Amino acid sequence: MFIRNAWYIAAWSDDIRQTPFARRILDEPIVLFRDSSGAIAALEDRCCHRGTPLALGEVVPAGLQCGYHGLVFDRGGKCVLVPGGHTIPPDARVRSYPVVEKDAFVWIWMGDPSRADRSLILDYPYHNDRKNWPHKHTTYPIKCNYMLLIDNLMDLSHLGFIHKETIGGMSPALHVEAKMRTVKTPAGVRFDRWMLDSEPPPTYVKAAGFKGRVDRWQEFEFVAPGTVLQWSGAVDAGRGVFKDFKYGGSRDGGFSLRLFHGATPETENRCFYFWSTANGYRQNDPIATAELFDEIARAFNQDKTVVEAQQARLDENPGAPLIDIHGDGARIHARRAVERLLAQENSAVVPVAAG
Amino acid sequence: MFIRNAWYIAAWSDDIRQTPFARRILDEPIVLFRDSSGAIAALEDRCCHRGTPLALGEVVPAGLQCGYHGLVFDRGGKCVLVPGGHTIPPDARVRSYPVVEKDAFVWIWMGDPSRADRSLILDYPYHNDRKNWPHKHTTYPIKCNYMLLIDNLMDLSHLGFIHKETIGGMSPALHVEAKMRTVKTPAGVRFDRWMLDSEPPPTYVKAAGFKGRVDRWQEFEFVAPGTVLQWSGAVDAGRGVFKDFKYGGSRDGGFSLRLFHGATPETENRCFYFWSTANGYRQNDPIATAELFDEIARAFNQDKTVVEAQQARLDENPGAPLIDIHGDGARIHARRAVERLLAQENSAVVPVAAG
């Protein structure tokens, strides 16, 4: 069961060219393409004539043409040509999905089109700020329910186990004992963690050349249905200040990264993981951007191995009980946010009883 | 659901030697072999003793011997030997299927053996006429219901889209606008198409060296359950004559081919496509035969890609509606012919009520 009335990332803007691009989203076959005007459209990837995937066709001036018998569909999914100039049956159409290109993403609305309000799409200006936040991005297809990716990001105690040699570093215990504040938000949950006077992980030292211990922060926000925004960094120990459970010291001159994590369901047990890394240090050095991306890629491949094994195990016995531990606070908030949205979407509209 | 009381192509004659040959047909495991007399037999590919595929065994003088414990079955499926001379249990038999070797094919009857009338098998004398119709043949396993192959052949408007660079040629519109007459037949449907004064497709030019425009004809006949006979060709423009919706001019000295298309269900969503090409030009030149085959193979591999993608899409949502367009006439007749046969086969014999 998926939240449908929501914006999901369908692709990166630069994935979509005039060649049709097929992707399954929320278990529906979608074809994305850029029409002759350069605007992006998303249609059901199944010709209404004989069921052929439209992705085998090609973009023509009037829209997307099926590669089998040549029906053409416009951006709205309406059939606008049956070859030979023959009558177009009135029900000749395929479903069209609202799409918005923004901040390097193509966002898609999988629910009721009349509710597709583009002001609901979150902002991620860092993708447009090459000067301060040069970035690099990619997509990983992952064989797990998308919420296992969110779970992963909501409990950072895993850093010390899975990512010892990359972004984790330090002893596992230190990750577990990091100070943390978790706050529910209307659309999810936000948490801040900090580790004062701690040993910097290998990735940080490589990137920013720390000589000694650091003051380190991690700020995460989950925005339902599938986005996690991350800002993490460190400065030389003594320069960081935490007050009222917030980071208040300098963030300059140390290590700082922003990670965008977007999880879009492909099916119930597969998803696409859209992620980018942006470096808030050595911004003029393309090697810094490339190296950070490579380090994070290494870490995310470690996560991929674990969450795919986890999904396989859960699939074997879906109803078997699991237990919660201390570190599950933020994860549980994130799950509840998703459940609330699902419940809202599936609740019948109850008419108010007349007095 | 398959038509069972019908002849299907099981294999090419030259596929079957003394080594057992396994093939699934109408979702039943079959083993074909040539016995010591050279006659072909078809048995259920499952030993009645322990269920082992008989295809793992070998042909012995008395029949086919299971490779596990040595039971021997004759052409009729009767067990004729239990090793050690032990008693043969009376129910020791496997199903045997009527088979007929004819015109380079092995035809198999999958239904009630008492109704297997070999006079029902269609004639294809061109396979025996090397002088006028030298031919080459092969088998493609295709991941689609066999009727999607038939559909493909019943709507030639696809030539301009899928086969632009091979047997299609010309602009798509010309294919769509070809003149056409469709006639229902007792066992299927027949259609004739012609394109006077048209641009010859690349395959035709390569084969017959046309210098200018051509008069082109395509004659197709679908014979249920799974055969399509095709005769196509072209002569220099001006030499073709069409009258009363029939081709009446010369067919000599141009390009002419006969294609045999036989689709046999492997399962509900897989089939075998048995096809041959025969060239009615440059008959003494083996290169002409080989080149024609290669051109058609290229085209059929293009079809394979499309029909397999189509099947995958249809499988996802089998009940979803599709729409018919102008070009679907012959296709719909073919489908109806199959449905009639299925209905006949599945209708109970209703006894006539006494007055």
Place this chain on the structure above:
Amino acid sequence: MFIRNAWYIAAWSDDIRQTPFARRILDEPIVLFRDSSGAIAALEDRCCHRGTPLALGEVVPAGLQCGYHGLVFDRGGKCVLVPGGHTIPPDARVRSYPVVEKDAFVWIWMGDPSRADRSLILDYPYHNDRKNWPHKHTTYPIKCNYMLLIDNLMDLSHLGFIHKETIGGMSPALHVEAKMRTVKTPAGVRFDRWMLDSEPPPTYVKAAGFKGRVDRWQEFEFVAPGTVLQWSGAVDAGRGVFKDFKYGGSRDGGFSLRLFHGATPETENRCFYFWSTANGYRQNDPIATAELFDEIARAFNQDKTVVEAQQARLDENPGAPLIDIHGDGARIHARRAVERLLAQENSAVVPVAAG
């Protein structure tokens, strides 16, 4: 349906080191490991926290630590650490399975732990007797229900068909006609076969250098649920004596092997085949041990092909009837022994009605 209250082979002793070892047994995911004391433990391979396979974790002094968030489980399956020193929820545990290391095997008890009596494990002292029975062993994953392996071993008439070029030899008929005595045992069935004055198979000649004909014996015992003990051999013709359906002559100076066959269900249609070869000749020559293993491996790969094809066929139509022939006596006894144990295990305890 599996017999659960029984000892199965989970692995070879030397498979299990401090690195966790994952294996599915009776369709349950198991992780085996050797703890810091060197003792072997077997746990459910699914962390009770988030379902992650514990096999991705590592052995620590207190037990096995999950590789995701660091929970540690002791040999009994109890969670003994939640990182950060946080409270361990009282139900934080995974299932633990009794295991016993004996005669080079790791035996596992898949049923009620309170009934796991280690005295029920059969003895196989030959694995500990390198002087008289040097041996070599391995594990084959096989895509068939484990009983098809047992069936295979209970009807040796297959030797003349499947293993002509290895351990079979001679004409198929001779195998079928071997003299044989079958005796039911409490836990299965035992049979003795002999072939006096027969042609030695290639494997025997290669191993023991026979110049002429031999007296040959085969002694097999099936012990439910999944073990077959085999002692086979041959001496020069004339030195063997059979009396009262037992081999009574010399076994020295010829060819003699012991094969251990252990089949453990992985799922309903997959199993692990644990087997060893031990040579009772040329015991000081490591080449003899290696060569025997290689010959038998060749034969067992032939069996693998057949039983996997058999399983695939049986899966297609599980209820279809099969017939029994003369050679099925021991096989039927073995099947009945398993059915008896299954019936016992699944029968409700019926209270004795009062007088």
